[in-house]
Amino acid sequence: MGKKLIELQHIQKSYNGTQILDDLNIYFNENKFLTLLGPSGCGKTTTLRLIGGFEKPDSGQILFDGKDITMLPPNERKVNTVFQKYALFTHMTIAENIAFGLKISKKSKAYINDKIKYALKLVNLDGYENRSVDSLSGGQQQRIAIARAIVNEPKVLLLDEPLGALDLKLRQDMQYELIRLKNELGITFIYVTHDQEEALTMSDTIAVMNQGYIQQIGSPEDIYNEPCNAFVADFIGDSNIIDGVMLADKLVSFLGIRHACEDTGFGQKQPVDVVIRPEDIELVAPDEGFLSGDITSVIFKGVHYEIEVLSNGFEWLVHTTRFFPVGAHVGLKVIPFNIQIMHKPESSDERAVGLDA
Amino acid sequence: MKRKILSAFAAAFLLGALTGCSGGSDNSLVVLNYGKYLDPEMLELFEEETGIHVEYEEYESPEEMYTKYKAGSIDYDLACTSDYMVQKLIGEGEVLEMNYDNIPGIKNLDQTYFEFSKAFDPENKYSMPYFFGTVGILYNTKMVDAFEVNTWDVLWDENYSGQIIMENSVRDSFMVPLKKLGYSLNTTDENELQKALDLLIDQKPLVYAYLVDESSDEMVAGNAAMALVYSGEAAAAKIYNKDLDYVVPMEGSNMWIDSWFLPKTCKHAQNAEKFLDFLCRKDVAMKNFEYVYYATPNLEVYKALDKEVQNDPTIFPPHEVLEDCEVLSSLDDDSTKLYNDLWKKLKSN
Amino acid sequence: MRKLKRQLCAGPYIVWIIGFTVLPILMILYYAFTTPEHRFTLENVLSIAEPIHLKALLLSVRLALECTVLCLLLSYPLAMILNGLKIKRQSFIVFIFVLPMWMNFMLRILAWQMLLSNNGIINSILQALGFSGVSILNTPAAVVFGMVYDFLPFMILPIYNSLVRIRSDVIEAAKDLGASNMIVFFRIIVPLTMSGVISGVIMVFVPALTSFVISDLLGGGKVLLIGNVIEQSFMQGMNWNLGSGLSIVLMVFVIASMAFMNSHTKETEGTAVW
Structure with missing residues (x-):
């Protein structure tokens, strides 16, 4: 359910001799909040800029609603962008900033005035029409940048790490604002960030990227609970990743022990990565767990304790709300459902996967 | 605040003293003349022969000379300028009478040009013709x-x-x-x-x-x-x-005559007279003539020139021409x- | 002791300012408002209204305006091209433009004399190509040439500096909102470079207005600018009072222009030329 609004096919892009994107294929459905997530240099911003028209691919096509827009300049594309550093026009008032796109579309004065009022109300900055750009705080400027973009009623809104320069509280507030906006306006949001928490909070779909390749596409729960490779597992949340061997379906061995798990189809005697989330490990009496070890560090994180346990040469990361002293000898326990099995990464995988809501 | 003003004045005085320094020692001569109007080798020769150090200043137009002179920052001992400017300065009382007895070499100059000089120096008291x-x-x-x-x-x-x-x-x-x-x-x-x-x-x-x-x-x-x-x-x-x-x-x-005179500010009259005498000497005047190539009133030099040069009306205007000037x-x-x-x-x- | 040291350090500066700026201006003011007989008068300053002086002033204004407009028309595209080249070391660009100024100004103007004269290089090339020669030297056109040549860097640098300061994402935002290149230029780039343009205009117009050397050398004595009138008053007419009076009038002009500039440039965007 959902129409492919934007599609990138076989995109190649290199810059100064470095290959940024290599045969990238991805599509974005209508009316969804879609996030490109990855570390610096993974190609997510480049992908966004290709959609916006600020870069042209070396080869490949970009389709918008079925039409080829690869060669269209940015001013002819029905997308609008919210930039990382806001990029407001400092020589214009707030009202003039917001009205900029509308004036170019030759909308009537009355229409423009209405739209300005509407947009300012939408971002909770009523009455700011005649203020100057530098009289606004960072958060306010970001909201004006958003207002300026959405007032043109684009089908797609591109957001390039727009919350990066804000402090934590403000960022969190803005995240909720953005979700609210998306629901009110009913337009597609394509969001770029390196902050996985942000991505998990706001997105309908996340595409995790690394080194120019898409690692995994899925809903936040899928990505978090069932990472398909070590990179994703490591990037999203914390993980314990151990070398293991798949003995048979639903049976895996690692660190000298055998354990039941729920994954099948990995073959027999295949080397695999075993992923267990820290919050899925329970600390019990040494003989009640599948492994035992000594606690080497305890850090209070507010939400939980972050405890490191050294066992069989591997440092396990455990999140628990109970306190344990350093040096205590404990057992580790986990239910089979929470053990993730992943193929070992040979080279970078990528696939284009369409997702229904 | 007081200290600041004091230090400023002190520095200003120092500056003034340095720039106001002129005509220094006794064995010097400050001369003001048209640009490229005297062979520099002659200045060196004069210094060698007499031990008098010449400070030589130049200017482009008589009006500039007047401005420079009137500005008064330098005391000139000897100056050369054009006829009407000499006349103006004489009229303003800026010129000392010249003691021709102290300039024996003056006998080398053709008296005709002193006659011509009467146009601006009516009693021939103040000037000595240089070039015309x-x-x-x-x-x-x-x-x-x-x-x-x-x-x-x-x-x-x-x-x-x-x-x-x-x-x-x-x-x-x-x-x-x-x-x-x-x-x-x-x-x-x-x-x-x-x-x-x-x-x-x-x-x-x-x-x-x-x-x-x-x-x-x-x-x-x-x-x-x-x-x-x-x-x-x-x-x-x-x-x-x-x-x-x-x-x-x-x-x-127009016939023009450039002449030497002693301005009121002269501090080394003796050295000035020695210099004028030096200029009248045949060898020196010849060198200057070859350098400047204007008509010289120095008869000895004229006599020593080739017939061709003597008869060149460009350099030496014939008397008929001069009469119409x-x-x-x-x-x-x-x-x-x-x-x-x-x-x-x-x-x- | 420290206080004294500090004051002494400021000493030379104070001497310089008093000796070479304050005192001369006071002297000019004195001459401007007195007659040669040391009586107070306004006639020197008011003489700017005499037809000859007015004519010279208007000619100066006209040539200065022509020079400024030409400089602007040449500099803006050049600055944009330079900016587009995205050369990493901007200090290098500044250096290239400042370099000719290290050579003696008179020599460069004399070089133009040779270039523009009837037997000069430009005419020789034109005639070799079969065109008839152009007689530019000793006309107001030659003077404007010389002025443009001399003052061009003062226009290019402030404009270039203000162009470089425009962030690329602002341009991208404008395009993103639907602006064509034309609109980007007129609605974004031009307004954001306006302070640089005004800076450049003042830095060209004021010296062009008061110049007299260029009109002397390239105008063949036939182009009488207000600067020439003042020079003549001092050098040939020996009327220091008149010259000072006219100088005061010019000074007022210059101060007015600079006040105008100050009111139009934003405090934060002080476009330094260097």
């Missing part, structure tokens, strides 16, 4: 025929539009139409001057440029057909470009203002 000459037309024989330049009218000939150079100096350029109209070049009559101005305004579209020192360079380079120049410049130009020749038109012209005399303030206003009218036209 005429103002005339330097022309390119390949572009202009000799008979054409016999009259000032040629400078209004439309065939030579854009090929005529005039002097960028008030008196010299006004002299031409005044002579053409038969008036005196020292006139202060407004009507006559207005008529002269009208002629100059008519001429302006034909003029290539109003230049001072660059006139002869331009003629040598072949950039113009004719130029109003001093006879000395013309003589030098002829050496560099064989196509050039010089003539003083029949309506008459007038010497410039200085004007009073009102007339100066009148001339300058008319000159401005011409330039802004």
